[in-house]
Amino acid sequence: MKTLGFSKQTKKIIILLILFFTGVSSLSSYLVTFKEQYYRLFHIHYQQYPDDVMENIYYLEKAIKADFANPQYALAKIENEKDWEKYRYLFMMHLNLKLIEQHMRLGRIWDKNVAYFYDAPWKEEYLRDLEKTESCYVAGLYYWEEAKLWAEKAGAGSFQFLYLTDVQNWEDELFRITTGELDYEKILNREITRVRQVKEKFLAMDEETY
DSSP: OOOOOOOHHHHHHHHHHHHTTTTSOHHHHHHOOBHHHHHHHOOOOSSOOHHHHHHHHHHHHHHHHSBOOOGGGSSSOOOSHHHHHHHHHHHHHHHHHHHHHHHHHHHHHHOOSOOOGGGGGGHHHHHHHHHHHHHHHHHHHHHHHHHHHHHHHHTSGGGTTOOOGGGHHHHHHHHHHHHTSOOHHHHHHHHHHHHHHHHHHHHTOOTTTO
């Protein structure tokens, strides 16, 4: 099931996520230049709060837009131009997949799986949270389209016998996308449908619900 274009709320969420950490110190901003450097700032906490997730999204977005470091500073051993080409495709694919994961983590912070009748007094608050959740999941669909484009490039026939062992997890992600084992469109649309159903239940509540 395809999802329609971004709503104003979705665009607002995406813009806020990107701008949230523009207050990072000027020194750090000056020293961090390349994709590889921004990617190293990405980190996973055992328990992630909204600020932690948004910080990760900020660094991943900066990595997407930054230039690649010289091949000798790559995250994998680069021996020739072909290695370098596939490495770039895999890296871009991986960054977009991580952005999907982080948007899903952020969405789950506000998510509510069930609208119980006794939640009626807090209906408006739950609806606002669910709007944020839906926006995060819808944003993930954009990054999935990007990830698929880069996976298609990395999976081209010219790379059939080329495997970058230093980034085996990226190669594994490519394999899972190529075989259809990993399909975030299916996952995200399922979650979006569920969230919209929960929202409908809240919207149907009135003063007699509780």
